[in-house]
């Protein structure tokens with residue numbers, strides 16, 4: 001613990017608005033996001049990240065994941081799912097200053 005870590009205190013499910021290829025693309029319903037942000041603020045919580053799964057694909061971000069990540073400083077958590085079972089979970093922080101230089105950087109996660 002060095003004081004810079006973010007601590008997950010709750011998680012919320014959100015609907016996937018994509019219907020064209022929902023298995024490998026995702027887009028959180030903006031209505032869900034606004035509601036979740038409001039409910040969190042009432043508890044003194046901020047949104048610090050987003051999670052999604054990769055069915056039968058590695059727990060690495062895809063070019064689409066980077067393109068669709070817009071919350072700088074937030075964590076993007078990806079869990080690989082093999083034959084229906086959660087396998088590996090990795091987390092990446094969206095770094096950079098704008099859409100032109102953004103990156104998803106490996107970050108350590110710890111389950112406590």
Ligand SMILES: [Zn+2]
Pocket residue numbers: 024052053054061062065078
């Ligand atoms: Zn993905």
